[in-house]
Amino acid sequence: KPTKEKTLIVFYSWGGNTRDIARTIQKKTGADIFEIELVKPYSDDYNTVLKEAQRDQRAQARPEIKGKVADMAKYDTILLGYPNWWASIPMPIATFLESYDFAGKTVSPFCSNGGGRLGQSVSAITKLIPAAVVQNPLSIYYDGGSSLSADLDAWLKKNGF
């Protein structure tokens, strides 16, 4: 059974939906939280970030992340949040997953999206961290709307909280 001491919420957010969802999960669980921030952030302009994200996905870029998780070894459960970008993960998620040893960890993704649900994101994550157990992915439509709290409660319960 996961405990709050051994659980880390990790997320990347461009527009704030995933950040709000991650903070709601933090309040519900009391777990530690780490926001993936970039040394060179993407553009604030929607049309520009669409292009930048597509360019980075095609190049399989690994944008550099600011800072580090202090003690990754102490966590056995990672709740991993990101927006669906071009039907997969934003490349900063790939940078993050390649930066740590995930052997023996359980990773449960939560993916905010505009209707494309999880896309290919879960298979992309599984390929990047083959030594982890990737399970119970949650698709959230934009900010999750009025059912967010109940949806998160059900998902957390499924994950053993």
Ligand SMILES: Cc1cc2nc3c(=O)[nH]c(=O)nc-3n(C[C@H](O)[C@H](O)[C@H](O)COP(=O)(O)O)c2cc1C
């Ligand atoms: C670069 C980019 C690409 C996107 N690609 C998709 C997509 O392929 N499918 C989809 O359903 N939504 C897509 N979206 C919409 C986002 O997944 C959605 O707005 C999400 O709530 C954003 O989360 P955030 O506010 O945490 O960044 C895309 C958004 C951006 C900025």
